[in-house]
Amino acid sequence: MKRAIWPADGKTRRATTLAAIILLQALCALFFIGDVVTDLLEGAAFVDLHFGVETLAAIALLIGVAFMMLELRLLLSRMDQMDTGLMIARGRMAEVMQGFFDDWHLTEAERDVAIMVLKGLDNTPIAEVRQTAAGTVRAQTTSIYAKSGTSGRPQFVSLFVEELMSGDFEVPPSTSPRALTESAR
Amino acid sequence: MSILSDQHSGRSGARDIPVWDPLVRLIHWSLLATIVVNGALTDVEGDLHEWVGYVALGLVAIRLVWAVVGPRPARFTAFPPNPMRAIRHLRAMRAGDDTVHLSHNPLGALMVYNIWATVLAIGVTGYMMTTLRFFGIDWVETAHELAFDWLMISVALHVAGVALDSWRSGVNLVRAMVSGSKRIPHGKNVE
CATH class of the missing domain: 1.20.58 (Methane Monooxygenase Hydroxylase; Chain G, domain 1)
Known part of the structure; x- marks a missing residue:
């Protein structure tokens, strides 16, 4: 429990x-x-x-x-x-990620890798999860950083943090916690 | 993209929804304690029996106030005493509907009112026995004892209902009354 x-x-x-x-x-x-x-x-x-x-x-x-x-x-x-706010933030984070990935024209494989990078995984575990060679992952991350115009992992991650911090989340009055939990299903 | 849509990662799709606030839970378990203490432990002629009875009355009274001013799932409006709803619920159950109710389910709601009313009846007849006017009058004592028997039947049905609903819906209701949240299994409808 x-x-x-x-x-x-x-x-x-x-x-x-x-x-x-x-x-x-x-x-x-x-x-x-x-x-x-x-x-x-x-x-x-x-x-x-x-x-x-x-x-x-x-x-x-x-x-x-x-x-x-x-x-x-x-x-x-x-x-x-507060619960509602957290859920909105989670939903917003997903939106932000999708938006960026679309803008950068990431491939499906690169999206997967990018998500894992954002979740804090190193190249070796990413390679294990995706059952590819570490070299492949290194190539993919390099491509991701190049497409996103960042110098590397820290700057890449901070892009998302910055995006989340810059816009103030307006909570639409219609989003009652009930409605959100319904939609979270 | 499953990684993105997974709201509660590592929870195998179950979600916790807070339903019972701490006051509701405290009153629930305190009421149980008073029933156990007065039903089994105290000397029925003694002062302690009387005082525990007053506490039980007070607990129900506080709960009734909270059912007006409290948060949504605790309010009367979340579980109206409506036998028609209970019958519809029974029919839906027989048809295999296993919608999870966030507050009490319609059948459980009737049990809630029944138990509150019975505790009030026991408390009031018990108080009457302490007054000069009703002291030693047979029907009051009989009513007190009958109401207690009815309470025992009700509690047994209540426990059986909780067990049945927990088994059917996959939501551990006892846990919900302890922790405050119902853990709804993935893919269940919520009402």
Whole structure:
């Protein structure tokens, strides 16, 4: 199980903690409200200091619970949006790669190699995956760098990073996380 | 180009979709704990039994509030108490439809409402027994015990339903109620 009960991710952990506090505080609030109601039925008056403080505590707890519930909901929807952003970024990365490869007129084999270069593979493992000689891969990468007008691997990779960083991703309002997860199928 | 379209690399096409927020999960397992404690462990005449009962009532109350203000899968609107939907769901199941429901499936939704209502009934009749007005009145005690029996039947059906649905859909529902996300196998329809 990858996601344990106590999550490693900071936001998830925050949400869990918040939920636990909400639960505890809501139970406390209910206890105080029950107490206040019972006292009222037994004829307590708000002017009685002890009873007044108790009522105030109950109300304060309730307000606290309401605010934390709101906070938890905001946090959860932010986490949702972050997921969406990541998916958009992934989709965008794929688009950027396709666009560049088309522009440079890379062959099918070169596209494959280029993707593996972007994924951080060295020539030797690429040759193993593609079951070709290391020399072939070297020739292909040289051709890729030449077609893309870059001097070598680092500059080639940075082309994509730069492309992703330059344009601000606008998130279309219509892309709800639901719609995206549907389309990710 | 499969390398590009693979969204969750190394996950053999399954995808994790967060459905149950931490509050829903905490309430679920806490409610189970109160049922186990009060059903099997506490002295039914004792104070502890009474207090654990109040906690159970409180848990359901908080869940009902969260079903109005909480995130989408936790809300009433995600699993309306609609018997017609449940019947349609049963028919679709018999026809071999194994669509994965992100919130409760329509049949499970009915069970959810049933369990909440039963816990409320047990809590209220239990409280009534502590009041002077209803203390020692037979029907209240009988109702309390009958409701508890019904709860046991419901829980058994609930567990059976979870097992059946997990087996049919390939989504481990118990895991989803622990980790919060449903891992949807590749190629399943989602509703």
